[in-house]
Amino acid sequence: MGTTTIVILVILALTVLAYSVARNRALAGAGGDRRKLHSLPTYYGTNAAMFTGVPALGVLVIWLLAQPMMIESAVVKLIPDSVIAEGSSVGLVMSDVRRVANGLDIVIRSGGMTREAALALDTTTTDVRAALAAVGVALGSDVKPKVLSAAQAHRQQSSSGRVWMIGITLALALIGFAISVAISKPDFRARNTVERGILALLILAASLAVLTTVGIVFSMLFESINFFRLHPWTDFFFGPKWAPNFRGNSDLSILPLLWGTLYISAIALAVAVPIGLFAAIYLSEYAGAKVRSAAKPLIEILAGIPTIVYGLFALLTVGPMLVNIFGRGEDGLLGVEWMSGATAVLTAGLVMGIMLIPFVSSLSDDIINAVPQSLRDGSYGLGATQSETIRQVVLPAALPGIVGAILLAASRAIGETMIVVLGAGAIAKFSGNPLEAMTTITTRIVSQLTGDTDFASPETLVAFALGLTLFVLTLGLNIIALVIVRKYREQYD
Amino acid sequence: MKDLNTQENVVDTENVKIVARNVQVYYGDNHAIKDVNVEIEANTVTAFIGPSGCGKSTFLRCINRMNDTIDICRVEGDILIDGEDIYDRRVDPVQLRAKVGMVFQKPNPFPKSIFDNVAYGPRIHGLAQNKADLNIIVESALRRAAIWEEVKDRLDAPGTGLSGGQQQRLCIARAIATEPEVLLMDEPCSALDPIATAQVEELIDELRENYAVVIVTHSMQQAARVSQKTAFFHLGNLVEYGETAAIFTNPTDPRTESYITGRIG
Incomplete structure (x- = not known):
């Protein structure tokens, strides 16, 4: 001992x-x-x-x-x-x-x-x-x-x-x-002293959470500063190419990675927003109590699946399926040769979209439910049908909240890692073709920090600069989303 | 007990707009409206009074089939508007509600501009040929709801930004714009201050010219002020129905007298 x-x-x-x-x-x-x-x-x-x-x-x-x-x-x-x-x-x-x-x-x-x-x-x-x-x-x-x-x-x-x-x-x-x-x-007065002790305990717990966040930001910040000492910031923010080379002299620009990240996120949102929103509208406006109580937890199970499992789904199911449609020449469904491998922007985007459906639907559902029943009654009382009421009264009233939900989903998409590691590929480039492999900020952070790393070289330290940029990006989106949601809440409470 | 449930039918049969025959309403197992028979006249304000939970609002909502939106609600019996059974299969409740407008307890303007609030019904039902037509409909509805002078300079401002009384008159304008024949009002002044209440009451009296107005109210003074006919509901029964003056000065049923004098309710 x-x-x-x-x-x-x-x-x-x-x-x-x-x-x-x-x-x-x-x-x-x-x-x-x-x-x-x-x-x-x-x-x-x-x-x-x-x-x-x-x-x-x-x-x-x-x-x-x-x-x-x-x-x-x-x-x-x-x-x-x-x-x-x-x-x-x-x-x-x-x-x-x-x-x-x-x-x-x-x-x-x-x-x-x-x-x-x-x-x-x-x-x-x-x-x-x-x-x-x-x-x-x-x-x-x-x-x-x-x-x-x-x-x-x-x-x-x-x-x-x-x-x-x-x-x-x-x-x-x-x-x-x-x-x-x-x-x-x-x-x-022992009672009062103990009360103050409990207060101190609670404050300690709260400040630990806040301090940890601050600590994370600072450690990222210091490593990023180290990186910018070794590498010109102009290349990082405005350079044309991402080509890390462990012998030095790398091109380390965030732009191609940012493009890949935003492209994949955009596809993910294009999948998740309509499906999630329609599911939310069905559940909150049309579905009976029984269907609702069964379907809502089922949709939320999607949110509980580990992202690595989604990644496997992308790599083994969705990717090959897309290749079957858009690739393989004469053997393929369309008879075209547009897609060569399973990893592509579209693969990662589709799967990430599926992952985001419960975020969008669950948040939108809560927001649509918060629209007062009196507005619906007012619309029905004027002889509007259910879908007219939803389109012209409920959705406009819920719009700020729904926008907030979508921004939260977007920040999830931008920060998502495992799906893109497995589904998106590793090639950093600017391309508009969704059937090509591309890479994102998060996958590059993973690859720069795995294996033998030397924490004195810009090729490794760039991961922290990438991470910090990502953090600022998602933090900004979250703040905007929260501000919008809060503003909306004030309207009806 | 038999004579307690009978009512005097002092109705001018020439001018009847709405007829209810043996109407029963159930919420699940709860028998909320029991055997209500009533004839409501056109160009008349009819007040429904009674203690809380007596079924007056439920019955009001039967007249435009708003109860259809509640799953567990079941309506039996006949309600006829202009001799046509509104619970007939061939009647589309959505069309019916355009004909029977409704104003609710709490002002509920949509989160849209004042103009769009009033234009909502006409747009849905295609009442306007063009933009100019719509402008005319909106203006005349706002004028008839006695709110035009207050909002004519800010038709693009959100309807939710108006005061409570203005919001309620906007909601009345919104109901009028759809050109209904009957106007149902469910405690339209309960969320308003006395001045706004006075304005809305004045408006109700003017609306009588064009519509059959049915108003549910908790305030007996209000019923006495605005209505020509009064129906007293108690525990789901229509206890007494007749000229407002007669109900308030010389009720025939002991329950009506108890309620009016404040012993039940």
Whole structure:
């Protein structure tokens, strides 16, 4: 059992102890009559548990996250440039240092070396690499003296850091325990303190979600800035060609990818919007309660299918079917030779359209249902038929909401990955022919980041710039959609 | 109990527009309208009064078959307009509703311009030969609904932007534009303030010249002010029907008297 685990268990034990001690102390202070207490006895206990456990565990978590980073930055200074081999980087040497430090710990724990012997190690007298290999830690090369000393420093600092961590967290837990038990008197407002603790917990949860988003944006932003240092932004935004070349000198323009993305999304929307909208109109205006309660979940099942399954459907069913119609020369249905492979803009667009149907229909259905019945009655009362009422009254009233739904579907289409990876192909080009293979922003992000990647080359970093552009694009669409939907809601509530 | 359900039929048979015979309405198993017989005259305002849930609105909605839009609703008996049974198979409810206009409790202008709101019915039913014709129809409907002066400069503005009273008069104009013969009004003033109510009531009195107007109302004062005939409904029965003045001053049925004096309802 690691020391950290033991510390956590001790703190938890203290917390439980604080709960019962504070609860009993408050009760005893009131002479056993709980009506004389300000709060219920459990509140005194919870309050004490909160004071004992939360600060100590919080500091522990922060310490565990911060300590490696601080040691790392201290140790990096010990590595002179001479140790860093040609074509290598500080990062690679640092991973060696970590591995050696770890290995030495393992050797000591398995009894292969005493603590003092490990500290006195010298590369000239001992074959460190062989010693580590004996306990299962493989190194790529012999250990250089500087690396060994850096590893020793690493071990030194982590062990002293751990001692401090144990001391401080346990001290915090004990202080919290003492204070919270001391204040657990009958007139202490434990209920109010616990209430504030719960508020803090809720705020923490909410801010974690927001901070994560901010963190994602910033990490993308920094990598994108790195990319634009290595590659001209004019080529990225306005260049004519996408031709990554891992030996350098690549053409990395987003334009051909953007074209492919928008083309496929447009086809997807052309499929999803009419079908989804008509389905929504049928379900909300014509279908009886029974049909509706059965059909709506069935349509929404479509939304639950993993997109990779849609991708397989595109690759194995829709693509070959389209080839059968538009390709294969004389053997094909039309007897033409327009389509050579299963992957094409049309394949991906059709399947993505099917995927988007439930988005459009489900949202539109809710929006059409929100149109007040009084408008329909007014129209029927004037002698309009059902479809006249829908076309001329219901749909115009629901239009802003439906536009919002379509924009949300569009942002899904632009960000969709698996269907286009499998269905669209990998050729970046400007072409109007929907039967040709084309590629999208998302598929290029996948391909630039899979396999062996070097995070210092523009060919890899371009993925982040692409991702950021995509994020800005879909975020913009979502914001516009939400604004439109909200504006519409205000009209009828 | 027998005499409780009889009613005096003081109706000028020359001028009868709508005749209801033994009308029964069911919502599922609930018997909402029980055996209603009534003769409604042309060029007359007829008020339906009664406590909430007494079936007056349900009966009103039978006259233009709006109840057809409710799945569980079933209507039995005959309702004749100009001697023609509106529940006959050959009658298209959509055509019927063009002939029997309806104004609802809450003003419900469509989310369109004022002009398009009024032009809605004429366009659907092809009443206008051309654009100029349509303009004339819209203007005369707005004039007859006593709202032309207020909206003539902003016919392109959305109908939903008008005040409550103006919206209700716009809805009346919309119903008139379809050239109905009967105008049904389901508590047309219940969502309006007193001034707008007064304007609409004045309008109702003028509409009598051209249409048979049937109005459902919760306000007995309103019934007394605007109507010539009054029908009192109670628990799905038509209890009493006759001249408004007679109903309010000298009701024959004890239930009518109780309602008018405020003991039931």
